[in-house]
Amino acid sequence: MEMHQVRYFLALCEELNFTQAAERCHVAQPSLTRAIRQLEQELGGPLFHRERAHTHLSELGRIVHPHLEQVYREMQTAKRQAGDFARLTHTPLKLGIMCTIAPDQIVDLVSAVRVRHEGVELKMADANAWELEERLLQGDLEVAIYCIPGQGPDERLHALPLFREQIVAALGRQHRLASRNAVRVKDLDGECYIHRTNCEFAGYADPVFQAQNVKCTAVYWSERDDWTLAMVAAGLGWAFMPANSVSHPAVLGLPIIEPEFWREVNLVTVRGRPHSPAVGALVREATSMRWFGRRAFAVERSKDMLETADLPITS
Numbered sequence: 001m002e003m004h005q006v007r008y009f010l011a012l013c014e015e016l017n018f019t020q021a022a023e024r025c026h027v028a029q030p031s032l033t034r035a036i037r038q039l040e041q042e043l044g045g046p047l048f049h050r051e052r053a054h055t056h057l058s059e060l061g062r063i064v065h066p067h068l069e070q071v072y073r074e075m076q077t078a079k080r081q082a083g084d085f086a087r088l089t090h091t092p093l094k095l096g097i098m099c100t101i102a103p104d105q106i107v108d109l110v111s112a113v114r115v116r117h118e119g120v121e122l123k124m125a126d127a128n129a130w131e132l133e134e135r136l137l138q139g140d141l142e143v144a145i146y147c148i149p150g151q152g153p154d155e156r157l158h159a160l161p162l163f164r165e166q167i168v169a170a171l172g173r174q175h176r177l178a179s180r181n182a183v184r185v186k187d188l189d190g191e192c193y194i195h196r197t198n199c200e201f202a203g204y205a206d207p208v209f210q211a212q213n214v215k216c217t218a219v220y221w222s223e224r225d226d227w228t229l230a231m232v233a234a235g236l237g238w239a240f241m242p243a244n245s246v247s248h249p250a251v252l253g254l255p256i257i258e259p260e261f262w263r264e265v266n267l268v269t270v271r272g273r274p275h276s277p278a279v280g281a282l283v284r285e286a287t288s289m290r291w292f293g294r295r296a297f298a299v300e301r302s303k304d305m306l307e308t309a310d311l312p313i314t315s
Contacts, residue, residue: 005039006072008032009047013065016055092121093278096135096144099126099198100225101265102244105163105291106145112285120278128198133157136270143279145286147265150204159266160283161298163291167201167261168253170232170239170246177238177254184258189214192237194228195221199240205261244292264297 012021012032022029040047047061057065097106113120127135129146136144137156145162153159169183177183185208193216209216219237222228228239233250242263246253267286269275287296294300 001039001042002035003072003075005035006068008035009039009068010065010072012036012048012055013057013061018055091119091276091278092123093276093282094123094125094140094142095282096132096141096146097124097126098129098132098144098146098200098265100128100196100200100242100245101145102242102247105244105289108289109282109286112289113282116285117278117281120281129200133268136268139273142269142275143282144268145265146268147200147263149201149261149263156271157268158271159268160287160296161301162265162267162286162296163294164262164264164297165242165244165292166255167263168241168243168246169256170229170241171252171254172233172235173250173252174235175238175252178252180254182255182257185209185214185256186212186258188216188238191216192219193217194219194231194237194239196225196228196239196241197221197223200263201240201261205240208259 008021008025008027011024012018015021015024018033019029022032025032036047043060043064045060046058047064048055049058110122110124113122125135125141129148132141132144132146133148133154135141137154169177169188171178171183177187180187188209189212195218216238220228220231222231225241225245228241229246229248229251231237232239233248240256240261241253243253243255267283269279287299289296291297
C-alpha cells in the first residue's frame, strides 16, 4: 500500500467523482483510477461502486475508510514533526549538567540557545558526574557537561573542553587561615571538614592529603553547595570547592597549593551516536560563549595549535 493511493482514495471518498478527485490531487484521471484499482486488489475487493451518474463507497470501502483516514493523518503528523525536528522547531534536547557547576554560566548558555534557536526545547537534569556519564551512555541524555578528575577518557565518549577552574578552600572570614593568599594542603591538617557528597574530586584528592599525612575530620555531609557555604560561613568547618561556586558574602575562597587542584569541565557526547540538529546548536553556542570571562577552552587550544603551526622553522 502506497501513501499516494491512500490520498487518492480519501479524495475520491469526498468527491465521489473520479475526474474531480484527480483534479484535486493534481494527477491525471487514469493515474488516479489505476491507483484505486491497485488498492482494491491489495485489499481484496471493490472500494467503490462505479455507476454512470453516481459513484459511491462499497461496504468494504466504508469499513476501511476510517482506518485509512487515520493512517494518512498520522503520516502527515509524522512528516510535520520530522520537518520541525530538522528545522529546530519544537526539537527536544536532553542536557545533563554537573550539579557542582556555578549556575550563572549555565543560565547564559540556556539563554543563548533560547534566543538564537527558539525551536530547541531544553530538558535539563542535574546530577553528579558519575551519574551523568552513566545516563549519557545509556541514552537517557543526549549531551552532558561534567568532568571526572583523574579518570582517563572513555573511548566511547567525545569530550569538548569548555573551561578550567581552580579548586579552593572555602573558609569563613573568621577562620585562622582566612588572612592568607593561599592555603597549603598541610595547613589544613586537623581542620573540621564539610564534605560535599557530589564533589567530583571524591576519591581523587584523598591520596594527596594522605601522602602529606594531613587528616581532616568530616563533621557534616551535604548534597547542596548553598548549605555547605552556609555552614562554612557559620564557622563549622572548611570545604573543598570550585572557585566560582564560592558565592557567600561571609566566605572566602583561597587557592589550595602544594599541590594545586584544577578541574577541566567538558561538553560530552557519545561517539558514533546519531545526534539531532539541536545538539549541534548547543555545541555551537557552548563553544562561542565566554566561560567565566574566557573563551571555551577547546577554542583557545585550537588557536594555540594554529599559531604554533605558523611559527617559522629554525635550525
